[in-house]
Amino acid sequence: MVEIPDLDDREFEDVLSEAKRQLPIYTDEWTDHNAHDSGIAILELLTWLAESYTYQLNRVTDEHREKYLRLLGVKRRLPTSARVRVGVEPPSGADGQTIPAGATLVADDGSGDVKAFETVSPTTITEATIDKIVTYAGGDIVNTTAEATTGETRFQAFGDDPSVGDALYVGFDGDPFADAQTLTLTFDLYDDDLPQPASHGEMEGSFDPSVELVWEFPKAYERWTDDDAWESLSVLEDGANAFYDGGDVVLERPPDGANRTRQRDPIGILEQDQGLYWIRCRILRSGYEFPPQFDTVRLNMLEVSHRNTVENEVLERTDGSIETTYESNQEFFFQNAPVLNAEIDVDGERWTEIDDLDRSNSLGTHYVLDHMRGSIRFGDGENGRKPPVRARVVATEYVHGGGTEGNVSANSRWEFLREDARLGETPLPEVTLTPNGPADGGRDMEPIDDAIDRFKRDFKRPYRAATLDDFVYVATHTPGLRFGRAHATATERTVDGRDYREIDVVVVPYSRQTRPKPSEGFVDAVQTHLDRTRLVTDVVSVSEPTYVDVDVNVVVSALSGYTDAELTAAITETLLTFLHPIEAGGWPFGHPLYISDVVDIIEDLPGIGAVETVSVTARGERRINEYGDVLIDDSALFALTERNVRVTIGE
Numbered sequence: 001m002v003e004i005p006d007l008d009d010r011e012f013e014d015v016l017s018e019a020k021r022q023l024p025i026y027t028d029e030w031t032d033h034n035a036h037d038s039g040i041a042i043l044e045l046l047t048w049l050a051e052s053y054t055y056q057l058n059r060v061t062d063e064h065r066e067k068y069l070r071l072l073g074v075k076r077r078l079p080t081s082a083r084v085r086v087g088v089e090p091p092s093g094a095d096g097q098t099i100p101a102g103a104t105l106v107a108d109d110g111s112g113d114v115k116a117f118e119t120v121s122p123t124t125i126t127e128a129t130i131d132k133i134v135t136y137a138g139g140d141i142v143n144t145t146a147e148a149t150t151g152e153t154r155f156q157a158f159g160d161d162p163s164v165g166d167a168l169y170v171g172f173d174g175d176p177f178a179d180a181q182t183l184t185l186t187f188d189l190y191d192d193d194l195p196q197p198a199s200h201g202e203m204e205g206s207f208d209p210s211v212e213l214v215w216e217f218p219k220a221y222e223r224w225t226d227d228d229a230w231e232s233l234s235v236l237e238d239g240a241n242a243f244y245d246g247g248d249v250v251l252e253r254p255p256d257g258a259n260r261t262r263q264r265d266p267i268g269i270l271e272q273d274q275g276l277y278w279i280r281c282r283i284l285r286s287g288y289e290f291p292p293q294f295d296t297v298r299l300n301m302l303e304v305s306h307r308n309t310v311e312n313e314v315l316e317r318t319d320g321s322i323e324t325t326y327e328s329n330q331e332f333f334f335q336n337a338p339v340l341n342a343e344i345d346v347d348g349e350r351w352t353e354i355d356d357l358d359r360s361n362s363l364g365t366h367y368v369l370d371h372m373r374g375s376i377r378f379g380d381g382e383n384g385r386k387p388p389v390r391a392r393v394v395a396t397e398y399v400h401g402g403g404t405e406g407n408v409s410a411n412s413r414w415e416f417l418r419e420d421a422r423l424g425e426t427p428l429p430e431v432t433l434t435p436n437g438p439a440d441g442g443r444d445m446e447p448i449d450d451a452i453d454r455f456k457r458d459f460k461r462p463y464r465a466a467t468l469d470d471f472v473y474v475a476t477h478t479p480g481l482r483f484g485r486a487h488a489t490a491t492e493r494t495v496d497g498r499d500y501r502e503i504d505v506v507v508v509p510y511s512r513q514t515r516p517k518p519s520e521g522f523v524d525a526v527q528t529h530l531d532r533t534r535l536v537t538d539v540v541s542v543s544e545p546t547y548v549d550v551d552v553n554v555v556v557s558a559l560s561g562y563t564d565a566e567l568t569a570a571i572t573e574t575l576l577t578f579l580h581p582i583e584a585g586g587w588p589f590g591h592p593l594y595i596s597d598v599v600d601i602i603e604d605l606p607g608i609g610a611v612e613t614v615s616v617t618a619r620g621e622r623r624i625n626e627y628g629d630v631l632i633d634d635s636a637l638f639a640l641t642e643r644n645v646r647v648t649i650g651e
Contacts, residue, residue: 082441579593
């Protein structure tokens with residue numbers, strides 16, 4: 001570790017004494033070095049200045065550290081706004097009305113200071129309600145209405161094993177498109193039992209689901225099991241990302257011709273009540289790594305963010321004046337802080353925000369925005385142009401808010417702010433609003449110490465894939481993916497006299513299946529991420545793993561006090577976990593399956609008297625040695641299902 005030198009290691013008297021010792025070198029006529037001498041008085045003044053400058057040079061301020069971080073390519077994370085979804089109870093006459101983006105709501109959390117929020121996107125209100133939600137998967141009909149509407153337990157949109165043709169049906173008590181041009185369904189994803197999506201510093205992901213879904217409404221209820229009896233609905237927005245995430249799915253009202261075919265269900269499809277209006281989401285192309293599951297499906301939900309937009313505000317100096325002067329580095333303040341973003345005009349001319357005025361020149365119409373202080377600073381005429389004298393600085397639009405104060409509790413009282421607007425027959429402030437939980441995600445601006453610590457952590461993480469371990473790390477940290485494992489191998493090749501390295505990366509997504517298989521979109525996302533980080537001469541390919549199916553036959557003797565069913569279940573569960581590609585750390589890639597290992601793990605189970613015989617048969621690319629062990633390729637894994645385990649309990 002480099003030792004930081006102390007530049008301010010001498011006191012005033014030390015500097016003055018050294019200066020006096022230098023006097024005879026420059027002049028032998030100056031012999032009076034006492035304090036009453038005018039020359040000594042000047043020397044003391046210069047000594048004080050020298051000590052002051054040395055003290056300043058020895059200090060490292062937050063401004064210095066932040067500039068150093070920028071030189072390293074690190075920016076402090078800006079404040080972020082808390083978000084939450086708020087449900088609207090539609091009053092009479094509200095059907096088809098739209099609450100626009102930017103509408104202001106306030107939340108009173110009892111702290112004495114109400115928090116202002118804005119709607120993120122427009123939402124069209126419907127007076128129809130969800131009456132039934134039914135999953136139709138593999139020919140089985142499962143009514144999930146209670147789970148999907150109460151949020152008390154999760155439900156699976158397409159069952160345990162989503163396949164082509166499986167569908168999620170939503171039945172309404174009235175026509176949701178009666179007076180509305182759009183219908184917004186809000187899906188609350190349940191992911192408590194899933195690994196968090198991967199991240200890799202500040203890098204963005206490129207995952208594009210290969211799953212294809214279609215939303216439809218029926219043209220002929222009597223043929224509801226036929227796909228041609230349904231007509232597709234246009235999806236204007238898929239915030240749920242093909243059900244890989246939670247979010248809003250916005251459907252467009254069918255055209256007028258198709259609108260006439262919308263009618264109540266006269267026969268009671270899906271073994272449900274008659275008289276409902278149905279739509280469905282059907283799988284056209286499958287490929288989910290894990291089945292999508294949700295807490296609830298809701299209507300009339302507003303996504304709101306802790307922020308407020310202000311237009312045409314004249315900024316002020318610290319003394320309250322509103323005009324510029326000839327001074328350098330002039331600073332003007334907003335009326336609200338922190339400021340998330342802003343658009344600034346000076347006498348009608350648009351100026352541009354930059355991170356540091358060192359990047360500007362004498363002609364650059366630039367300013368620096370201090371988010372937390374809520375101010376902007378102009379240049380000195382060399383690094384950034386000075387604004388013209390007696391000009392006004394106007395924020396044509398800026399957004400303020402964010403920070404931890406927006407993380408209000410679920411018990412907060414919500415209402416619309418505008419008193420001059422109505423929703424249906426009801427003034428906006430009287431409309432009932434209910435949050436679906438606490439607002440979260442609000443974060444203050446990152447402290448400099450935290451940014452330095454983050455840089456130190458990131459410095460130890462590979463962002464350039466050079467070794468095989470690097471490739472595994474980068475692959476499993478592809479942003480947005482829920483990963484299981486990865487394995488990398490290298491092959492040196494020569495083509496036309498040119499040597500290059502070919503890297504094969506096998507990826508295993510998180511899945512509860514015995515043979516986890518990545519979708520095309522999953523593989524493409526990993527490939528794109530690796531291509532951004534590989535060495536120029538490396539050739540990288542990403543693929544799914546090769547599985548070798550095995551059957552295991554076990555004969556054991558039992559101790560007294562244990563039933564055959566108990567031992568069979570324990571042995572089966574142990575073997576499934578032992579060979580699983582992901583559970584308990586996952587079976588090592590390419591590791592042989594030794595009969596002795598199987599014997600050892602079974603012998604350790606309670607109730608086992610002895611393991612009499614173990615035999616394993618395998619299907620796929622494998623080799624069997626003389627001991628019955630199964631040998632597989634370096635990138636292969638085993639696949640074992642419950643039906644492929646046979647347990648015999650001997651006497």
